[in-house]
Amino acid sequence: MGVGQSQRLVPDGLWSLVDPLLPSFSARPQGGGTTPVDERAVFTAVVYVLTSGCAWRHLPESFGVSPATAHR
Template sequence: MGADLSKRPVPDELWELAAPLLPSFAARPQGGGTAPCDERAVFTAVVYALTSGCAWPHLPPTFGTSPATAHRRFTVWTEAGLWRRLHRAVLDELGARGEVDWTSVIVDAASVRAKGASMAFVKP
């Protein structure tokens, strides 16, 4: 069961899209640090934490990476814009297969700043 859990959140097709988008990690110039880890294991742990609601410190050890490493990579990947680029890559792939139905689309206007609108509701 443990090995199954660690592979379930990231099927091969998703990994093939995500792997080229991950920022590369170079060795520290001063040396030291930890040995390189399996990027897919870390990515899978991050996806599991994000989709399950699992707190970082409670990541199961079956992922083969520490919770600290998973959280650190999540932070680096977020700052590098990985999630936006991965979302686009998934949409492009599904679109190329004809598996995106654009007849039903929801636009979230709350994510767009309404310039000056906040002042319109303030009474003098």
């Protein structure tokens, strides 16, 4: 996804408000699990879906986040 679109959907001011509210990543004690993804990219994808009205399954690949990850 282009930096311009990301900045338009989630400007730095909005991200500075949202970032402290997100839970921090912690590895599972038993190991395994999924690798962490860029939180800002996921949040930007969620904002895109909510503001555009597109279905989760139609989330463009340019966000770098799978539709299932953004939905969860």
